[in-house]
Amino acid sequence: MENFVLNDKIVFTVREYNNERVLPFFAVDILHGKESGTTYRNFQRNKKHFLEGIDYYYFSGNKGKKLLEERYNTLRDLPKSNNFKFHLLTFKGYLNICKCFYDDLSWDIQKRLVDYFYYSVKNNFNTLYDGLRALIDKLEQQDNKMSILEIKQEENNRLIEDITCKMITPIAEGAITPMELAQQLEIYSKTGNPHTALICDICNFLNIKVKCKVIIPQETEYTQFRLETQGNVQVVQCYLKLPAQDLIKKWWNEHKEDYKTIEYYKVNTKTHMKGDVKDIYYLIGKSKRYILLSQAA
Secondary structure, three states: HHHHHHOOEEEEEEEEOOOOOOOOOHHHHHOOOOOOOOHHHHHHHHHHHEEOOOEEEEEEEEHHHHHHHHEEEOHHHOOOOOEEEEEEEHHHHHHHHHHHOOHHHHHHHHHHHHHHHHHHHOOOOOOOOHHHHOOOHHHHHHHHHHHHHHHHHHHHHHHHHHHHHHHHOOOOOOOOOOHHHHHOOOOOOOOOOOOHHHHHHHHHHHHOOOOOOOOOOEEEOEEEEEEEOOOEEEEEOOOEOOOHHHHHHHHHHHHOOEEEEEEEEEOOOOOOOOOOEEEEEEEEOHHHHEEEEEOOO
């Protein structure tokens, strides 16, 4: 079992879990010259800042004990309590717990552990040159990754430009929006606005795609999608070509009565008599689409 010499007074066993260097709470107490239980109390007070699996590992019960027996190299550390609980701090967790220590000894111990226990020894750097060489290699790798990201960003920019150019192509001859078609057919919602939703329901029923979640240029026999600015927002606007308009108008004239439902007042009110028309709606898709009562005629 490997030992680590921290200074002329402290020699302790290198503890590893899954080949990762770790420290139990009591070892931190000993290294920093703290009263037994100090590290645990600091951990509990600041636990919200620690992430399990990243800053620390927690083991409990027979399952946790068995896991440690399989992967932890210093079994003498394990408590012999029936209510088995055990924590191990990772390198990140150790740095976090050190924020609770302000004395000079703790500063010195932390520097030595970081420089020689977690960094130099773990990476087998025998000399300062080895450490610098490894750092340079890492920076070169990061530089290569940045170059790749820059190339990908340039490709994305070109793709966006290409898409934008295609999206602002002229509107197909005679094409109109679903809202404009609702106006032509004189289909209005209860609020008095052109009933775009009802037109979209008819389109979906006829397998005419009118919604586009992804901003890419699309054009079919029936529709055209363009990128447009409405106010300060860019949106994908759908246009219905002439064949789609003819198909929708034909379907509406032939089937609108089949999908219409009229709701009547069931009792007399101050303004209406029992049997008067209350609401009119169409159920072509999953939602009821209410229209102006004036369209009943």
